[in-house]
Each structure stands twice: as C-alpha cells, then as structure tokens.
Amino acid sequence: MLKGIGASPGIAIGKVLLLKKEELNFQHMTITDVEGEKKKLHKALEISKQQLEEIKKTSTEQQRSILDAHVMILEDPELISSVEGKIDSEKLNVEAVLDEVLKMFIAIFEGMDNEYMKERAADIRDVGQRLVMNLMGKEQLNLQELKEPVILAAHDITPSDTAQMDREMVLGFITDIGGRTSHSAIMARSMEIPAVVGLGNITEEVKMGDTIILDGKEGTILINPDSSVIEEYAKRREEEEEVKRELRKLVNSDTVSKDGVKVELASNIGNPKDAKKAHENGAEGIGLYRTEFLYMDRSSLPTEEEQFKAYKEVLEIMGDRPVVIRTLDIGGDKELPYLNLPKEMNPFLGYRAIRICLDEKEIFKTQLRALLRASVYGNLKIMYPMISSVEEVRQANEILEEVKQELKAVNINYSTEIEVGIMIEIPAAAVISDILAKEVDFFSIGTNDLIQYTTAVDRMNEKISYLYNPFNPAVLRLIKTVIDNGHKAGIWVGMCGEVAGDQRLIPILLGMGLDEFSMSASSVLPARKQIQGLCYEEMKGIAEKVLEISTAKEIEEFVKLNI
Amino acid sequence: MLIKTVVVKNNSGLHARPATMVVKEASKYRSEIMIINGTIEVNAKSIMGIMAMGANKGQELELRIDGSDEKEALEALGALFETNFDE
Numbered sequence: 001m002l003k004g005i006g007a008s009p010g011i012a013i014g015k016v017l018l019l020k021k022e023e024l025n026f027q028h029m030t031i032t033d034v035e036g037e038k039k040k041l042h043k044a045l046e047i048s049k050q051q052l053e054e055i056k057k058t059s060t061e062q063q064r065s066i067l068d069a070h071v072m073i074l075e076d077p078e079l080i081s082s083v084e085g086k087i088d089s090e091k092l093n094v095e096a097v098l099d100e101v102l103k104m105f106i107a108i109f110e111g112m113d114n115e116y117m118k119e120r121a122a123d124i125r126d127v128g129q130r131l132v133m134n135l136m137g138k139e140q141l142n143l144q145e146l147k148e149p150v151i152l153a154a155h156d157i158t159p160s161d162t163a164q165m166d167r168e169m170v171l172g173f174i175t176d177i178g179g180r181t182s183h184s185a186i187m188a189r190s191m192e193i194p195a196v197v198g199l200g201n202i203t204e205e206v207k208m209g210d211t212i213i214l215d216g217k218e219g220t221i222l223i224n225p226d227s228s229v230i231e232e233y234a235k236r237r238e239e240e241e242e243v244k245r246e247l248r249k250l251v252n253s254d255t256v257s258k259d260g261v262k263v264e265l266a267s268n269i270g271n272p273k274d275a276k277k278a279h280e281n282g283a284e285g286i287g288l289y290r291t292e293f294l295y296m297d298r299s300s301l302p303t304e305e306e307q308f309k310a311y312k313e314v315l316e317i318m319g320d321r322p323v324v325i326r327t328l329d330i331g332g333d334k335e336l337p338y339l340n341l342p343k344e345m346n347p348f349l350g351y352r353a354i355r356i357c358l359d360e361k362e363i364f365k366t367q368l369r370a371l372l373r374a375s376v377y378g379n380l381k382i383m384y385p386m387i388s389s390v391e392e393v394r395q396a397n398e399i400l401e402e403v404k405q406e407l408k409a410v411n412i413n414y415s416t417e418i419e420v421g422i423m424i425e426i427p428a429a430a431v432i433s434d435i436l437a438k439e440v441d442f443f444s445i446g447t448n449d450l451i452q453y454t455t456a457v458d459r460m461n462e463k464i465s466y467l468y469n470p471f472n473p474a475v476l477r478l479i480k481t482v483i484d485n486g487h488k489a490g491i492w493v494g495m496c497g498e499v500a501g502d503q504r505l506i507p508i509l510l511g512m513g514l515d516e517f518s519m520s521a522s523s524v525l526p527a528r529k530q531i532q533g534l535c536y537e538e539m540k541g542i543a544e545k546v547l548e549i550s551t552a553k554e555i556e557e558f559v560k561l562n563i
Numbered sequence: 564m565l566i567k568t569v570v571v572k573n574n575s576g577l578h579a580r581p582a583t584m585v586v587k588e589a590s591k592y593r594s595e596i597m598i599i600n601g602t603i604e605v606n607a608k609s610i611m612g613i614m615a616m617g618a619n620k621g622q623e624l625e626l627r628i629d630g631s632d633e634k635e636a637l638e639a640l641g642a643l644f645e646t647n648f649d650e
Contacts (some may be wrong), residue, residue, distance in 0.1 A: 069610070078609035108615050120614060128627060183596065300574055300620055 002199055004174070006219030007185035009095055011237040012172030013230060013480045016210045019141065019154035019161070024132050037087045038095040040518060041080070043370040044094075044134040049074050051130065051140070055164045058144060061164035070127040071159060079105070095135050102128040115545035122183065126158040143170070151212050153352030155203055157184035167191055174202050174216045174221055188216075196221055202360060209362055247525040251282035255512065255528045265528055266322070266518040268496055272313040275323075278521040280526065285322040287312060287444065287518020288383075288496035291367065292330050300338055301363065307370035315378025319412075322379045322492075324444065324518075326423065327367055327396075329385040333460065348452070353386035358395050368403045375415035387422040387429050393439045423496075424453035425449035430478040437489030444518070447497025451475050471552040471559075480512050480547060487513060493520055503530055504556070507563045508546055511539030539563075564629040565637045570621070573647040577618035581648040588639050594630025596640070607640070618645045 013163035025398030031037055049071055056067045073079065079101065086097040100122060109121035122455040131139050143152075143161060146169035154161070155176045162184070170193055178184045178197035188195035194216030206212065206223055212231045213222040222229065256262045267278035271294075275286060293304045294310055315323050330336050331352020357364035371382055383398050397420065407414055423448030424430050433443065447470060452459045454475050457467040469475075479495075494516030499505050501519025506527055509517065519527060542562055549555045571577055577585070589596045589607035596607035600622065605612035606625075618624055628636050 069583070072583060072610045075590075076609045076611050078606050078612045105611050105615075109611075112617065114578075114617070117614065117617070122613070298574060298575070301575060306574065336578075 002202065002205070002221050002223070004196040004199035004202070004219050004221070005185075007178070007180060007182075007197045007215050008188035008193060008195040009217040010060065010172070010192070011212045011216070011233055011240065011274075012212075013233055013237065014149055014151045014171040014212065016153050016206045016212050017146070017150035017151050017207060018203060018206065018208050019157075024095075025134065026099075026132070027093070028096040028135060029093045031087075031093050032091070034087055034091065034530070037097075038084055040135060041083055041087075041094050041098070042201055042248065044131055045074050045080070048127070048130050051134075052160075054121045055142070055144060055160070057167075059163050061519050066159045066163050069123055072432075073124060073127050073534055074131070084249075091099045095132060095377050097431040098128070098132060098135070100252050111212055113314075119183070123159055126160050130160070146170070146471070148400040149174070151214060153203055153206050153212075156182075157185060157187070162187040162191070165191065167193060172196075172216065174206075174212070174214060176197055176201060207375065226438075234314070240305045247529060250528050250532075251280075253528070253532075254285065257531055257534050257539075259368050259535050259537055261475070261510075263514065263522050263531065264322075264494075264516040265531075266324070266496075266516055267495070267521045267524060268518050269314070269521075272310055274521065275314045275317045279317055281521040281524045283321075283521060283524050284315065285324070285379075285516070285518075286318060287324050287500075287516055289323060289325040290329065291326060292328055292334055295328065295330060295336055296334065296459055298338075300415070304366045304373075307367060308373050311371055311374035312377045313378075314500065315374055315380060318378055322381055324381045324383050324421070324442075324496075325371060326383045327364065327371075328357055331356060348449075348458070349490050354384050354392055354396060355386065357384075358399075361399060363394075364399060365403050366482050368400055369407065372407055372414035373412060374405060375418050380415060381442065383420060383421045383423060384440075385423045385446070386426065386449075387424075387436070388426045389428065390432070390435055390439060393422060393436065397439075421491075424482050425453070425497075427454045427478060430482050433482045433485040434488065435490055437485050440491065440549070442491050443482055443486045444491045444516070445479055445495040445497065447475070447479075447495060447499040450497070451499075452480065454478060469552045470502065470505060471550065471555045472546070473549060473555060476555070477547055478544070479509070483513050492516060501527060503527070504559060507534055507539050508559065509544050510534060510536060511541070511543030513540075534563075564627065565633045566628075567626045567637055567641055568621050568623055569626055569641060569644040571618050571644070572620065574620055576614065576620050576622075577613060577624075581643075582610060582613045584643055584648055585613055588643060589636070591639070592628075592632045592636035594628050594633045594636050596636060597627040599625040599627060606618070620642065 035560055052067050052071050056064055083097050087094060087452055106121045106124050109117050114120060129143055143164040144166055149169050149171050151171050152173040156178060157173055157175055172194040175197045176199060177183055185197055196214055196219050211224050216240045255265045256263060264284045266285040267283035267284055268288040268291045269275050269278055294307055332348045387393055419441035421440045421442035421444060423446045424443050429436060451468055451470060455467055455472055457464055459468050483493045492515040495514055496518040500517040501523035546555055549558055573581060585607055598605050598607050600616050601620050605616050613617050627638055
C-alpha cells in the first residue's frame with residue numbers, strides 16, 4: 001500500500017492509464033531555411049488551436065475559461081514575434097527557440113508575488129508543451145477519446161488535462177506531486193473524482209494497464225491487489241455509493257424529528273459559488289455568509305456595486321429561503337493589509353469586526369447600502385458579529401437606519417422585512433442575552449469563538465488544544481442560556497460554528513431547542529438523516545442530564561452511551 | 564499616432580478578466596497599440612505582456628495607438644478603462 005495525500009474522497013478501482021509527459025528531446029540546430037522554420041511554427045500554432053477548440057466543444061464553463069486563456073496565449077503577438085525574431089537573429093531551429101522564449105515568460109510569471117499570476121506560469125507551461133509536441137509531430141492523448149474507464153497516473157494533472165476529462169471515463173487520478181490545495185486537488189474535488197496526489201514517484205511504479213485501488217479519503221493506493229482485496233473495496237465503494245444515494249433522496253425533504261419537531265438546516269458560505277453547492281445539498285437556507293472574503297486577497301476595499309452583485313447573486317440562488325449575511329468580520333486572524341491596521345498584542349481581543357465598522361463608519365455604510373439594495377432579491381437577514389454590549393447593537397442599528405433613510409431619499413427600494421440579528425460569540429453577550437434579545441430579531445451562536453473566549457483558550461495554540469472542547473460544561477450551559485433567553489423573548493436562535501454540524505453534538509442541541517443549524521454544505525444531508533432518526537422529547541431529557549454533568553470527558557462519554 | 568492617458572480604476576487592476584478584455588478589444592484593430600506603464604511598454608494585443616506588466620488600481624497608463632483605425636481603437640479602449648471593465 002502506498003500513501004499520498006487524499007485530495008478528493010471516494011474509492012476508485014480500475015486500470016491505469018499512464019499519462020507520461022514525454023521528455024521532449026529536440027536538438028539545437030543551426031538552420032538556413034528561416035522561412036521554413038517560421039512556417040513550422042504557424043502550422044503548429046494552428047493545430048494547437050484546433051485541438052483546443054475541439055476540446056472546448058464538450059467542456060464545462062469553468063473548463064472553457066482555462067482553454068480560452070490557452071488559445072489567447074497561442075495568439076499572443078509577443079510570443080510569436082519573439083520566436084520569429086530569434087529564428088531570424090540566431091538561426092536556430094524553431095523548437096529550441098520556442099523553448100527558450102517560453103522559459104523566459106514562465107520565469108516572469110513565476111517571479112511575481114501574486115498567487116494568481118504564479119498559476120499562470122502553469123498555463124504557459126501547459127500550452128507550451130502542447131505546442132512543442134505539435135512541432136515535433138507527436139500525437140497527444142485526447143482524454144475525451146477514452147474508450148474505457150481508467151485511473152489516470154501522471155506526474156501532475158495540468159489545467160488542460162482536467163479541462164478535457166470526462167467524468168464517466170476518468171474513475172480517479174493519482175499524481176507524483178501536489179498537495180490538498182494544488183490545482184489538481186481542487187479540480188478533483190469540484191468534479192467529484194476520487195484522487196490521491198503527492199505520491200512521490202508513482203509514475204515510475206505503475207505500468208499501463210496495472211489494476212489500482214485508490215482510496216481518496218485515506219490517501220492510499222494499492223497496485224495489482226489480490227482479487228479478494230478488490231472485492232472488499234468494491235463492496236465498500238458500493239456501500240459508500242448506497243449511503244450517498246440514500247442521502248440524495250433527502251435533498252428536498254424537511255428536517256423533522258421522529259416526534260414532529262421541525263428545525264432548519266442551513267449552510268455556511270464564503271461566496272456565491274458556495275451558495276449553489278449549499279442549495280444542491282439541500283440546505284434550507286444560508287445561516288452564515290462570511291462577507292470578509294469579498295474584502296480579502298485584493299489591494300483595496302470592494303465597491304458597493306461589487307458587493308451588491310455578490311449579495312444579489314446569493315439571494316437569487318436561494319430564492320425564498322432565508323440568507324443570513326454577516327457584516328464585515330475582519331481582524332483577529334483575518335487581516336486586510338490595505339486598511340493598515342496596527343499590529344496588536346492580542347488581535348482576537350482587539351480592534352475587529354463590529355468594532356472596526358462602528359469606527360470606520362463609511363466602510364460599514366457601503367456594505368449596508370449594498371445589502372439593503374440586494375434585499376429586494378430574496379429573503380435577507382443581516383447579522384452583526386462580535387457584539388459584546390447593547391450599545392453596540394443600538395449604534396449599528398442607528399447606522400442601518402441612517403442608510404435606509406438615505407436610500408429612501410433617492411428612491412432606491414429595499415425590503416421592509418429584513419430581520420436583524422447578532423452573533424453570540426462573546427461570553428458577555430451570552431450572559432446578557434435576555435437583554436439583547438429585546439433589541440434583535442434573532443441570535444446565531446458562533447461556537448468557534450464562544451469556546452475560545454469562554455475557556456480562555458487560543459484555538460490556534462496546539463499546546464493547549466486539549467482545552468478547546470465543545471463538550472466543556474461551561475460552553476454547553478452558555479449555549480442553553482442563550483437558546484432559552486431567545487425563546488423567552490420570542491426570537492429564533494441558530495448556530496453557525498463547527499459544533500452545529502458535529503454529529504456528536506447535534507442531538508444535544510436539538511434537545512436544547514436550537515431552531516437553526518448552519519454547517520458546511522457537505523454536512524447538511526448527513527445531519528438531516530440523523531435528526532429524522534431522533535426523538536426531540538428524548539433528546540430534551542438527555543440535554544437536561546448533560547447540563548448536570550461536571551466534566552467534558554464525562555459528557556462526551558454520556559452522550560456516546562445514550563444516543 | 565494618438566496618445567491618451569488612462570487610469571486603472573477597477574479594483575482588481577489589469578489582471579485576469581480585464582486583461583483579456585483589453586486583448587480582445589485591441590485585437591479587433593489593425594493599428595499598433597502599445598500600453599506604457601512608466602518605463603515598461605507592452606503590446607496591447609499580447610495577453611502575456613499585459614499580465615506581466617501587472618498594472619494595479621490607481622496606476623496611470625499611456626495608450627499609444629498608430630494606424631489606419633487608430634481613432635476607433637482609442638475610443639473603444641478608452642471606454643473599457645472608463646467603465647471599469649464592467650466591475
């Protein structure tokens with residue numbers, strides 16, 4: 001058994017197709033027929049373009065944008081004139097000249113201090129390889145023409161490889177290099193093809209036609225295993241698929257316990273693409289849209305228009321389902337270099353989130369304007385992060401009101417039914433949740449920070465990570481307090497931290513009366529299945545008992561035994 | 564020859580999509596179209612040239628266009644910068 005990095009989950013069993021990029025050995029020759037060399041270049045450019053156009057015909061939109069970029073590189077006049085110029089001046093064969101020119105461009109892009117640009121180097125290398133192959137008259141494997149399903153083995157899977165992959169024919173892939181965030185891994189997950197990357201030297205260890213078992217979750221592969229092992233894995237694959245099929249059936253069903261208590265399962269997202277995924281996975285709403293991603297990885301603040309478009313898109317994807325959009329939560333571990341915020345001793349206890357927004361009012365107002373304008377396209381709810389006092393809620397609401405008046409003055413429409421809520425993630429807010437409940441329409445408990453602040457445990461510090469525990473009795477009691485105080489005031493209470501999707505804790509939360517659970521999209525269907533199998537009254541009893549137990553360890557054991 | 568100064572006003576700068584928009588538009592014209600950023604001069608029809616130039620938001624660039632359809636080209640490219648590449 002060989003171990004690599006599990007890049008995309010799932011089991012695949014099949015024959016290997018070795019995608020070995022040939023070492024392109026061409027000679028460096030002095031030539032006399034300058035025009036002949038140039039003709040060869042143009043012919044190769046033409047063939048390459050045709051190949052890409054051909055691939056494009058059956059590719060998805062995302063794949064097409066990669067292929068379009070490749071075509072544009074082939075049409076680049078700088079590339080062509082550099083090569084032609086060098087053929088003229090150096091009297092070298094076209095392959096040698098092209099190689100030199102491509103290396104120069106690749107070096108420029110690799111040297112940039114921008115991740116996006118660095119990735120473009122891979123595109124140039126990829127399309128350059130195609131061009132040189134065509135110059136040398138070598139045939140290229142077209143992955144669209146696979147006749148039988150295979151497992152691809154390659155040094156690396158390039159953008160144009162993934163752009164022509166047919167999911168029916170590619171059962172999975174394995175590579176020598178790469179990690180969980182490399183292009184190959186990201187594409188594998190988005191295409192839902194099982195993959196193991198970073199196997200070191202796998203292209204040397206497997207041969208064409210070898211039978212392979214690939215376990216994308218464990219990151220392991222087996223080469224030419226016994227038939228009994230194959231059977232075992234085939235059974236596991238069948239079981240996994242059966243589970244998936246069963247879960248798929250729940251996409252449009254309600255989340256109701258055995259005794260008829262209905263809760264809402266929502267999803268946490270960072271961008272409109274995630275919203276699509278959430279919708280496909282049966283999320284009944286968005287419980288947390290982290291808007292800070294709109295502000296990150298760029299050199300200046302996003303405009304109102306950019307924000308408006310993103311919010312509108314998410315609202316439209318979700319239709320009449322609720323979408324809770326959290327206002328800017330920056331600071332802590334999320335920095336925005338262009339705001340030039342000073343370094344702090346304790347960033348998690350510092351100038352962050354709503355504290356920045358109430359201070360830098362214009363940043364906040366721009367976001368609120370974009371939100372209000374988008375509100376007419378769906379069921380928007382606005383949520384303020386990092387609230388620790390009533391004053392902060394009132395101040396934020398005053399600014400919101402101000403923006404509403406400004407919009408009204410210029411006849412811009414916004415929904416009049418927007419609920420406004422707060423994150424409960426600071427113990428101070430949990431303790432006064434009975435008072436806060438009178439000021440807002442809902443609570444959403446942010447467990448990641450609530451645990452960190454309640455137990456005084458830095459969640460990034462590995463040395464004390466054993467103290468960061470959602471079963472901590474103080475944390476569970478605070479959660480129960482917040483839910484009860486919300487319900488007493490007649491507002492709904494949700495949760496948008498990791499805990500909300502944790503199957504060990506969902507039963508207790510259900511028993512405590514939580515109304516909305518917001519989690520990653522892939523957790524929604526398993527959570528729905530779990531809740532449909534639980535009895536609320538029974539969980540209520542268990543939750544009551546849990547709150548009487550003294551230690552986290554005992555609570556965890558009690559839950560394991562009783563559910 | 565026509566010369567015009569433009570400012571990169573869109574947030575993401577002359578990267579990715581805006582860069583491809585410039586190349587697509589510039590390629591429609593026969594004129595020679597150069598973009599000058601300080602001491603760097605690149606061909607507006609070259610995707611790699613424009614991306615390598617790496618112009619960010621706020622940067623002033625000079626468009627230098629020479630050829631039979633220079634007027635139309637200047638108008639079209641100027642409009643792209645003016646409208647922030649639809650961002």
